[in-house]
Amino acid sequence: MPTPTPAVSQPVPNDPAAQYDGPPDYRVIGRHGVFPDTSHDEIERINFLAQMNRHLAARVVPGVKAAYDARVVPAFEAKHGRPIATRHEARKAMLEDPAFCTWSALRRMTMEQRQQAGRWTAIRQREALNARAAALIDGDPRLSLNPALKIPRYVSAVDHHCMPGSYHSEYVPGDVTNGANYDHAGFVTTGGLLGKFSDGGGHAVVKWVKKNLPDFAPKRILEIGGTVGHSSLPLALAFPEAELTIVDLGAPVLRYGLARAKSLGVENVRFVQASGEDLRGIFADGSFDWVQTTMFLHELSTPALRNIMRESKRLLRPGGIVLHVEQPQYTPDMPLFEQAMRDWDAFYNNEPFWSHMHEMDLDAEMEAAGFARDAIIHGGVYGVVDRELFPDAAEDDTEDYGRKAAWHVIGAVA
Numbered sequence: 001m002p003t004p005t006p007a008v009s010q011p012v013p014n015d016p017a018a019q020y021d022g023p024p025d026y027r028v029i030g031r032h033g034v035f036p037d038t039s040h041d042e043i044e045r046i047n048f049l050a051q052m053n054r055h056l057a058a059r060v061v062p063g064v065k066a067a068y069d070a071r072v073v074p075a076f077e078a079k080h081g082r083p084i085a086t087r088h089e090a091r092k093a094m095l096e097d098p099a100f101c102t103w104s105a106l107r108r109m110t111m112e113q114r115q116q117a118g119r120w121t122a123i124r125q126r127e128a129l130n131a132r133a134a135a136l137i138d139g140d141p142r143l144s145l146n147p148a149l150k151i152p153r154y155v156s157a158v159d160h161h162c163m164p165g166s167y168h169s170e171y172v173p174g175d176v177t178n179g180a181n182y183d184h185a186g187f188v189t190t191g192g193l194l195g196k197f198s199d200g201g202g203h204a205v206v207k208w209v210k211k212n213l214p215d216f217a218p219k220r221i222l223e224i225g226g227t228v229g230h231s232s233l234p235l236a237l238a239f240p241e242a243e244l245t246i247v248d249l250g251a252p253v254l255r256y257g258l259a260r261a262k263s264l265g266v267e268n269v270r271f272v273q274a275s276g277e278d279l280r281g282i283f284a285d286g287s288f289d290w291v292q293t294t295m296f297l298h299e300l301s302t303p304a305l306r307n308i309m310r311e312s313k314r315l316l317r318p319g320g321i322v323l324h325v326e327q328p329q330y331t332p333d334m335p336l337f338e339q340a341m342r343d344w345d346a347f348y349n350n351e352p353f354w355s356h357m358h359e360m361d362l363d364a365e366m367e368a369a370g371f372a373r374d375a376i377i378h379g380g381v382y383g384v385v386d387r388e389l390f391p392d393a394a395e396d397d398t399e400d401y402g403r404k405a406a407w408h409v410i411g412a413v414a
Contacts, residue, residue, distance in 0.1 A: 023050040023191035028389045029184075030196035033263025034133050034176065034256060036121050036184045045117045049188040052110050060103045061341075061401070067099035068337050087330065087339035091347070094340060108348050110188070111162045118185025119164065122177045133176045133259040142270035143258045145251050149273055154301035155249055159350050161189075167227055168250035179228050179256025186230075192390045193383050194230070197264070200383030200390075201294050201407070202234030205325060208381045208409060210238070213321070218242050218289035222315060224276035224308060225296035228257040229269065231325075235292065236261075236269045242289075244269040247276050277307035279315065286317040294325045295407070297362075298345075298354045305357065309369035316414035322371075323411035325381060330359045341401035362410050371412035379409035 026038075026046045038046075068090075076084050076093045084090050094100035122129065137143055151168050160166045167178055186198050194200035209216060219242050223232040226246035236244040246269065248254055254271040261269050274282055291312040297305055312322045330339050346355035366376055383406075 022054045023047075023187075024389055026050070026187055028196070029187055032197075032260055033136060034129060034180065034259040036125060036129060036180050038121055038184070042117065042121050045113075046185060046188055049110050049114050049117065050191045052106070053188060054191050056103060056107055056110070060106070064094075064099045064103050064341075065337060067097050068094060072097050072100075084336055087336050087343055090336040090340035091343055104344065104348055107344070108162075111349055114185055114188040115162045115164070115181070117188070118181040119177075121184065122180040126172070126175070126177050129176055129180050130172065130174050133255055134174055136259040136262050137255060140258065140262075143254060144270070145254065145273045147251075149249065149275070151249055152275065152277075152301075152304065154304055154353070155299075158352060160299065162350055166250075167248070167253050170252055174255065175252050176256040176259070177252060178250070179253040182253065183228050183230075183256065183260065190383075195383065195390050196386055197233075198230045199234050201325065201381075202231040203384035204381035204407075205231065205292065205294065205323065205409075206234050206238040207384055208379055209323075212379065216290075216321070218320075220288045221245070221290045221292065222247065222283075222288045223292045223294070224248075224312075225293055225299065226257070226271075227253040229261055229266075229271075231294035232292075233261055233264065233266050233269065235290075236266050240268060242268065245288075246271050247274050247279065249273065249275060276311060277304055279311055283315055285314055286320075288315050289317060289320045291315055291320070291322040292325075293323075295327070297324055297326050298351060298357045300357070301353055302356065302360075305353075305360075306365060306369070309365055313370040313414065318414055320414045321377070321411055322414070323377070323409055324362070325407045325409055327358065328408045329362060338401060344401065366410070366412050371414070375413045377409065377411040377413065380407070381409055382406050 026043050072090075072093050073084060075096070076089070084093060155166065155168060158166060163178065163181065165171075165178060167182065169178060171177055183198065186194070190198070195203070218239055221235055221239065221242050221244045223235070223244065223246050225248055226232040227248055227250065229246055232244060232246050236242070246254070246257060248257075248271070251273055254273055258269075258271045261267075272282065293308070300308065316322060327342065328334070330342070342358065343355050345351040346353075363373070363376055367373055
């Protein structure tokens with residue numbers, strides 16, 4: 001007689017009368033001079049996908065965890081005669097269970113549809129967006145592009161987050177399409193947890209710096225991998241006497257980023273197309289007081305990550321700081337279920353370096369880059385937003401393993 005399958009309870013029942021706790025309506029998002037125009041149907045498409053992401057995190061993930069405990073773990077132990085030992089074993093075991101497979105398929109679907117919805121909105125008005133950006137940035141010396149720059153394979157071979165062409169591809173001269181897509185439809189992924197202008201990560205970093213380094217007064221700041229400036233512009237606003245430089249490989253996001261900054265009235269910022277792995281031909285040793293990356297390390301191959309850490313050390317003046325903001329590293333005290341769920345991006349969301357990067361000893365990597373062990377900084381930040389319109393990430397206990405605006409900080413003092 002077959003062994004009965006353990007029942008899986010529904011830990012978070014769907015209650016139509018429950019108080020609404022989902023994302024805000026997309027109509028409250030902040031707009032600026034190059035923000036794409038959106039029709040009624042495009043807005044509702046984004047609202048639906050943001051709601052679906054929230055539903056998956058709040059209602060479906062608890063069921064996946066219940067299935068893991070009730071079915072996946074017992075099945076693995078019965079088959080192998082031992083507990084699950086690694087996150088890879090946990091993930092492969094969950095692939096045999098319909099709860100994980102259903103959640104995974106729906107999550108992948110929302111990401112693919114988010115990209116198609118965002119791209120369609122940007123592509124249908126590409127010429128108008130390019131013209132609006134050009135009117136703001138043509139001839140501005142704060143934009144420095146390098147058409148001869150070679151895009152490294154670890155970037156060119158990946159459609160990051162399922163975005164065709166990733167952040168760097170250009171479709172016509174002066175193109176800003178992929179920058180516009182990234183800016184306006186990222187709301188789907190974060191569900192509003194990054195706020196009106198998707199800049200809650202930058203505001204969180206500023207808040208952390210002002211609390212933990214109250215006397216720090218940088219004059220020159222560098223953000224590597226800053227794309228359109230979501231996480232960067234809050235730094236420029238918080239330190240108006242400083243000059244902020246954003247470096248990125250993608251010309252479309254840099255064009256869009258400068259146009260966005262100018263239309264938002266942020267003037268103390270410049271955008272440079274270059275690889276953060278080697279900036280020696282652009283910036284001298286000790287050029288910056290602060291080097292920043294925000295949710296960027298997981299996009300890098302291991303050699304690129306190490307090069308950028310070494311370059312950060314070279315670029316800092318004595319007493320300067322480097323801060324890297326990322327999702328948490330895998331540690332022995334992190335449950336294997338959580339590790340396996342966080343690894344989803346590596347296997348199903350076009351983030352091939354995510355898994356290895358999150359198991360690396362970043363303290364050791366910082367030391368290898370030349371930072372002293374006793375100079376290494378650790379901390380944590382939550383997205384800071386307009387709480388009247390947007391949910392507060394610090395108060396949101398829903399965990400979707402990779403999307404929540406709650407990050408770890410690792411850095412160092414030069």
